[in-house]
Each structure stands twice: as structure tokens, then as C-alpha cells.
Amino acid sequence: MFTIVKLDATNSTNSYLKEWAKKADVSHGTVVLAKHQESGRGQLGAKWLSDNGKNLTFSILYKFSNLQITDQFYLNCAVSLAIYDALLPIIGKSLTVKWPNDIMSDDKKIGGILIENAVKNGYISQSVIGIGLNVNQIIFSDELPDATSLAIITQKTFDLDSVLDTILQSLEKKLKLLELGQFADLNSAYQNTLYRRNIFSKFNEKNNTFLGKIIGVTIQGKLQIQLESNELREFSLKEVQFIF
Numbered sequence: 001m002f003t004i005v006k007l008d009a010t011n012s013t014n015s016y017l018k019e020w021a022k023k024a025d026v027s028h029g030t031v032v033l034a035k036h037q038e039s040g041r042g043q044l045g046a047k048w049l050s051d052n053g054k055n056l057t058f059s060i061l062y063k064f065s066n067l068q069i070t071d072q073f074y075l076n077c078a079v080s081l082a083i084y085d086a087l088l089p090i091i092g093k094s095l096t097v098k099w100p101n102d103i104m105s106d107d108k109k110i111g112g113i114l115i116e117n118a119v120k121n122g123y124i125s126q127s128v129i130g131i132g133l134n135v136n137q138i139i140f141s142d143e144l145p146d147a148t149s150l151a152i153i154t155q156k157t158f159d160l161d162s163v164l165d166t167i168l169q170s171l172e173k174k175l176k177l178l179e180l181g182q183f184a185d186l187n188s189a190y191q192n193t194l195y196r197r198n199i200f201s202k203f204n205e206k207n208n209t210f211l212g213k214i215i216g217v218t219i220q221g222k223l224q225i226q227l228e229s230n231e232l233r234e235f236s237l238k239e240v241q242f243i244f
């Protein structure tokens with residue numbers, strides 16, 4: 001179901017696909033992959049840095065017929081789980097998803113997801129699902145002290161096309177579950193992959209440090225943390241950071 005368009009370079013595959021979809025009726029399942037992004041974008045306005053030709057940076061245009069904006073969280077679950085399932089046989093048990101959707105191997109980040117939705121009348125009409133996965137890059141700049149890659153973890157070099165194919169197959173399965181409305185299954189599988197769930201960790205909230213453990217993520221996408229006092233609190237993305 002996916003049609004892959006390969007580019008040598010673009011600013012950002014998410015931006016490229018969004019601009020294209022503004023001008024033309026881009027088919028459902030179009031994948032834009034770039035060897036190099038001049039200004040790859042991450043969550044919360046961050047940059048996504050990736051060495052030319054070594055990693056996967058791609059975006060998928062996905063059209064939905066019946067996905068309410070209030071169910072956006074399950075789209076996040078579906079995409080995170082698709083990458084998780086695709087990488088589990090390669091990486092093994094060190095793999096987790098750090099809320100909301102950083103793909104982690106132990107305490108290092110191997111991939112990230114940036115989903116941008118077009119909304120009409122309360123429904124997500126289409127999404128640009130952007131995925132960055134560090135595959136064959138061995139050296140990361142000082143700007144990325146917490147980055148890792150498949151090659152670092154496994155000491156092997158990977159064929160980018162075959163990793164892409166594995167991820168797309170996994171995405172197709174999870175997005176099918178989403179379209180069938182299997183939200184409970186997606187939700188529970190996502191909660192089970194969460195990074196540092198039920199482990200006391202240090203967090204930062206507005207320059208205030210506190211200890212707590214992640215209990216789960218609400219269906220509104222908020223992180224639930226239980227404090228040492230047993231008080232349960234919920235945080236949205238901008239409100240809390242892990243401290244390592």
C-alpha cells in the first residue's frame with residue numbers, strides 16, 4: 001500500500017509532504033524519504049540531526065476516514081508500537097518508548113516521531129507521520145549526547161531499504177488496528193512499552209525537582225506520575241522533563 005518517493009535532500013520530509021499535499025491530491029500511503037534533511041524537525045520545535053545517507057528520515061501521508069481528533073492519542077500509540085515491534089527482534093529487551101514517542105534503547109534515543117494532523121470537523125482527515133531512526137551512524141555530535149543507533153547497539157551495518165520495509169509493514173498492521181477502532185489493545189500495548197514505568201525517577205517541573213514514578217499515560221496523552229507522597233499527578237508535554 002505504500003509508494004516510496006526517494007529524495008537526495010530536502011528541508012524536512014514532513015514539510016515537503018505537507019506542502020505537496022496542499023498543492024495536489026497526494027495518494028494515501030505516499031512515503032517521502034530523504035537521504036539528507038537540511039532542517040529536520042523534532043517535537044516542540046527541536047531540530048532533528050542525522051548524518052547524510054546513514055539513517056532513515058521519512059514521512060508518510062496517511063488518510064483517515066473515521067478517526068476523531070479526540071482519539072489522536074491512539075494514533076500516537078499505533079505509530080510508536082509499529083516502530084517498537086519492528087525493532088524488537090533487532091534490539092531486544094532494552095527497547096522502550098519514552099513518553100510521548102521517543103524510541104529508546106536503555107537510556108539512549110534511537111528514534112523519534114513527529115505526527116502532524118490535518119483536522120476537519122473534529123476528525124483527523126490526514127496525517128503526516130514523520131519518523132527519524134538512527135541506523136548506521138556511529139558518531140554523534142556533542143549536541144546529541146543521548147543518541148544511539150542500530151549499528152552502535154548491534155555492531156552491525158544495516159540495509160536501509162530493508163529496515164524501512166520492516167517498519168512500513170509493521171505500521172500497516174498497527175494503523176489497520178487503529179482504523180478498526182481497537183483502541184484498548186493499542187493503549188495497553190503502548191503502556192507496556194513505556195520507558196521507566198513504575199521506576200522512581202527524577203523529574204523537573206518549572207525549575208522544581210521532584211521524585212516520582214510513571215504509572216501510565218492517560219488517553220488524553222498526559223503523563224501520570226505518582227509522587228513519593230502517593231499523590232497522582234498528570235502532566236502535558238511542556239510541563240515536565242526527565243532528569244538523568
Ligand code: BTN
Nearest residue numbers: 012014041042043112113130132
Ligand atoms: C522527535 O523525536 O523530536 C521527533 C523527530 C522526528 C524526526 C523525523 S525525520 C523525518 C521527519 N521529518 C522531519 O523534519 N521530522 C521527522
